[in-house]
Amino acid sequence: MTYPRSPKDTVGGIVYFGRMIDKIRLMASGELHPELHANLGKGFDERITDFLGVGYEAVASRVREGGVDDEILEWCFQQGVRPTEEQIEVWNGFMVKRGWRDVLSETLVRRKKESGFTDRDDIQTMFEYIDADEGRL
Numbered sequence: 234m235t236y237p238r239s240p241k242d243t244v245g246g247i248v249y250f251g252r253m254i255d256k257i258r259l260m261a262s263g264e265l266h267p268e269l270h271a272n273l274g275k276g277f278d279e280r281i282t283d284f285l286g287v288g289y290e291a292v293a294s295r296v297r298e299g300g301v302d303d304e305i306l307e308w309c310f311q312q313g314v315r316p317t318e319e320q321i322e323v324w325n326g327f328m329v330k331r332g333w334r335d336v337l338s339e340t341l342v343r344r345k346k347e348s349g350f351t352d353r354d355d356i357q358t359m360f361e362y363i364d365a366d367e368g369r370l
Contacts, residue, residue: 234266235259236367240277240360241329244302247316248325248360250285253278254305257296277328277359284324286313332359 237255244251256273259265272278274289282289287309295308316324332341337359345351348366355370356362364370 235264236266236269239364239367239369241364243325245306246318246321246325247281247306248328249277249281250306251302253281253292254296254302257293261297277331280328284316285309329360330358332362333357 237252237259240249240252242248242251244254256265256269256278260270260273274282274293278289282292285292291312292305292309296305300308331337341356341359341362344362344366345353345356348362350356350362350365353365356365361370
């Protein structure tokens with residue numbers, strides 16, 4: 234079973250979008266790590282689709298049709314909204330800090346404990362947790 238790319242990786246300058254695309258592709262091929270099945274279309278997936286003004290199921294359907302990441306992102310812009318550079322900057326800044334002194338802080342502490350990362354002071358955000366949990370950090 235396979236994990237998708239890091240949430241920090243960008244497509245069109247936007248964090249997380251590529252991870253969501255990977256999750257959809259991996260699920261369609263039966264290769265997505267089972268840990269990630271329950272949250273498909275929820276959480277950060279829902280946040281990115283809301284940010285782009287498109288529904289998750291519509292994006293998932295488009296991804297399954299094929300195409301490269303940039304083509305799928307352009308399709309999202311055409312179906313929803315094309316964020317400005319400033320909106321992307323704010324989105325990226327918000328997302329990369331999720332879990333750091335915000336409403337997800339308790340979730341991050343719980344997840345770190347469940348994964349045996351309580352001694353990992355380098356894990357301060359959800360993106361860092363995801364990368365550590367999936368063996369990238």
